Amino acid sequence: MPKDGGCDEGINYWWRAGGSLFECLETLASPCGDDYGVFEIQKIRAIARYPVITHIADGWHVNFADGSPKPAATPHLLCRFGRRIGDQEVVRYARALRGDQAAANLLAGTSGSIPRPLSAIFDTSWSDEPLCAFPMPAQAWLAATGVLTARSRAGTVAGLFLAAKAGHNAESHNHNDVGSFIVALDGRPLLIDVGVSVYTRQTFVPQRYEIWTMQSSWHNVPEVDGVQQAAGREHAARRVQGLLGPGAAELTMDLAGAYPAEAGIRSWRRTIRLDRGGTGDGTILVEDAWEINHSPERIVVHLITAREPCPVCPAAWAWPLMTAAW
Secondary structure (H helix, E strand, O other), X not given: OOOOOOOOOOHHHHOOOHHHHHHHHHHHHXXXXXXXXXXXXXXXXXXHHHHHHOEEEOOEEOOOOOOOOOOOOOHHHHHHHHHHHOOHHHHHHHHHHHOOOOOOOOOOOOOOOOHHHHHXXXXXXXXXXXXXXXXXXXXXXXXXXXXXXXEOOOOOOOOEEEEEEOOEEOOOOOOOOOOOEEEEEOOEEEEOOOOOOOOOHHHHOHHHHHOHXXXXXXXXXXXXXXXXXXXXXXXXXXXXXXXXXOOEEEEEEEOHHHOOHHHOEEEEEEEEXXXXXXXXXXEEEEEEEEEEOOOOOOEEEOEEEOOXXXXXXXXXOOOXXXXXXX
């Protein structure tokens, strides 16, 4: 996990990455009688915040890579993590994630781990913790992971939510999705990541990218003459910049490097911005500017929608829209 605390394989895997790291550190600190300041390390503190900043609404989360949008979580573990680092937003998030469930749920989200529900059973402060709302921070930028999240207003699902990614195409549980993004409105999905299909042997061999859910044509990214993004660490976003401010949150990058040479893309500058200005819930802008070394027969910008789109006015052109369930 990089210094920004991001988990490039998605939120579902955080519970066996950042979550398991916390358990190991706590186990080592217990017999020592001292944690020797490990929970003051900025990277450890950043890891604890990853579920908070990738939260969309209710139990739904940003689901880049193989991460499920609604992971099997053990909120008490994260509550303990938040207490250790003294981050009350993490503690509040954990309690909100538990919702109306009993303090210990032996079936959901244990991932085969007995200690996790057992620790919740014997924690009376967790049992007595009153229900609270999700903290919902306004925005975050994970520079090393290449993920930006932002919402119209902090502390509420009302309005727009944006998650966008840069990164490269050799991430853990990678999808070829450099430059893709997710949009929700009032906590409900609009433009989505379709996620991952049921794991099979093919999921873990080089033929992984023959599975449609791993291909860039099933993510919200461009395509030139049918040439999709390619797998590999060398296929990455370039000149990446994330900007956070009170009025807007923006991710800018060059997508050309994510494509093989046969695409002929010299540069593809993409800017994805949530603008909070004006009235209402603000706007989300996706701006593409490209240079191609030939005259392409067809340029497509894919947008994967959560529901069947309904045209509301005639247009001289239309982006191809694909629909999938979230």
